[in-house]
Amino acid sequence: MDHSPSPALNVRGLSVTFGTRQGPVPAVVDVDLDVAPGELVALLGESGSGKSVTARAVMGLSTGNASVTAEQIRLGDTDLLALPESEHRKLRGARMSLVFQDALSALNPVLSIGDQIGELFRTHRGMSRRQARAEAVNLLGQVGIPAPTRRVNDYPHQFSGGMRQRILIAMAIALRPELIIADEPTTALDVTVQAQILELLDSLRRELNMAVLLITHDLGVVSEVADRILVMYAGRIVESGTADDLLSRPGHPYTQALLRSVPQADTRGQELYAIPGSPPSPANQPSGCPFHPRCTWAVDECKTTRPLLTLLAGGRAAACHRTEEVLDAAVTG
Template sequence: MTGMTTASIDAASATQTPSPVLHVRGLRIEFRGEHTTSTAASGVDIDVRPGELVALLGESGSGKTVTARAIMGIEDDAAIVTADALRLGDIDLLSLGAGERRALRGERMSMVLQDALSSLNPVLSVGDQLGEIVRVHRGVSRKAARARAIELLDLVGILSPASRVDDYPHQFSGGMRQRILIAMAIALEPDLLIADEPTTALDVTVQAQILRLLHELRGRLDMGVLLITHDIGVVTEVADRLVVMRHGEVVETGDADAMFAAPHHPYTRQLFDSAPHPSPARVLSAADASSSPVLTATGLDRTFSAGSPLARRAVHAVAHVDLELRRGETLAIVGESGSGKSTLARMIVGLESVDSGTVEYLGSDVTRRTRGRRPAAQSGVGMVFQDPYTSLDPRMRVRDVIAEPLAVARTGSTAERRDRVAELLDLVGLKPDMMDRFPHQFSGGQRQRIGIARALMRDPDVLVCDEPVSALDVTIQAQVVDLLVDLQDRLGLSIIFISHDLSVVRNLAHRVLVMYRGVAVETGDTEQIFDRPGHDYTRELLRSIPPLTRAERGKLTFRAA
């Protein structure tokens, strides 16, 4: 381990007050199968003090989550957990039985999981779920529990909490649901809060709100926070200290400011270098900039019906949006959840019907479907989806997944399709001999490369990418973005890139279209949008970008538009 050693951590702990609320030394987690034993974490040392936020940083598979679950006592049944020391304040967790550990959860330590919707009970109101925690642990009346639920909703920033306490989880946005999970976790004012990737699935503005909330709560409640993340920007924003994990081991730990200024371990430097850094704005060649648009959308409009059967209401998902995409250009569409980005993308590729407006591909109107499909969606426009696992059929081998567009169109022989699959796998940086594997046998980044290969199967002119890197670690994000730029340069692709990660957008896009509540509020060159935004909402989005360095926090300014 580079940075502070175990001895220096212990010495620092002995000379500083207060004592750690969490003290972990030599934590080891093994999973024993019928014939083999695998080690998920080994020699893990962590301290968290009251009022301190410690970030546990690393890529997927580094051992972060399994470490957190072992601390909470909710590890898998097959896990074998040992440690030299595992203490919660003055309590030796290793000496407790399962029932005694269970009694501490919620009362002395609590955990916030990543997926708020699946973590909340869909058939109980949020007030009932919050109130149940208080009634079970404190023995208060239903009336008192309801009052505490309203108080907690107010504490985590839910507006009009008294009128929302009887609402159900599906009636809240993703950011609000994450706030409700945090409210449940702090209901009994625990000493330790473990937050496992609490902002990964959230937009940049909502992410900033959740981070501010955690920052405020740890100070207000004098609560230690262990924040698990792979997002460098999140760490930059709020962490007091960092613990970096790789392959189940802690490779570096120390003060956040010191580590950002001078990381010691090569892996820590690699993580920091993989974070998107501003680069000169991409500029189209004069020939491409003056060419006719390869794709044009004019006045696109889409309205959905929402609400109960007795109280239906119209939701304007996309409202009269215009856009142009030229050959070799990347147009980024940005905005928070519910802004209409993905609906607009699905309308362009023909996966969503159009209420009014037109989509033109190479000058031809392809808005209306023909026999349930649109010509542009079949050939000239390919799509890369957000989740690289669920968008691939787990029962199909990769060769069949990639070849499916040709198989459906009955184009080419089996041998020709196989040759094309091998060509595309090589093009996206995978070995052709991998084609006989199934999707689950690949990493997340490799699965996204497979999704890109499938989208390229019919030689499209336009690639529509819907949040293609949001589910990936920072180092894998950089690899996929570099791949898209390389493919664009080699194949002359035009790309529509949908994202809520503005740091990625700045380095990739030639132009940016900003959407807010279904409306395109601003469009312009990337440099103009980032340096001279003209709309208040665009400025709000940009202010929510996590800083690249600790010194940049709260210092973002714009030039006059």
């Protein structure tokens, strides 16, 4: 499954379980993922599928009641599992960054943007206040903030939602990290601004050769920018492959259903398709394939036996008892 001799991010067998009063609740189960330098990988799935929990576990930001286990989590040549928290903290921002979906709550309302960006350079690079401010101005220009020399003195509430998101991206790329994890970075933005933010991430990862893991529930968001897609359902990866393969010929009924849910110009005026039901609670998963209660392809085997993630031709993988039939239907349909 390796797509590069030395992935920027290499995760094997990642599981996250939350301790609750009702007992342990598995939120992420046995996830493998790689992101190569300069590659944009999308982690796709509905809310509650385990995407953000995966991101926080990789960053070392899991909450206190979370138990994180993995065979391997490596950032370049660094074994993150072997690092003490103090060393892990030094890597965050410097070699790996997280872009949150809610810029207003992620930014400090009482500090100017220049101070917030500058703090990264003062803390990690030992720069003077003047040097850090100059770097902040350069970064704001790089992410498309107009009149950066003037706006560097402004506060978060003086920027629009799209501009605040650009500022978060500026902070994420400030120290030229190897890896950026963008967690639903366009959720609260209108469609035009969404496209601009994605184009910005896409151009920056090419320009700086950064690995980007883009977490989203929106297939429409990833179709333009992703090199590969990992589809997540009920805490597990259920399909993976190149964006071209998955979008043109899905091999899992869940991916197929997500694609059907994307509004198309030629279906204007028709009722939009919605996947029936809702994702299962991590604390109460169905037997067999967790998707079977919502799946139009389900047979008796699906209700009793959970399908394993199986490698297919062309380096893609799917966890479905009827993958070949789903793939054939995508061709004939």
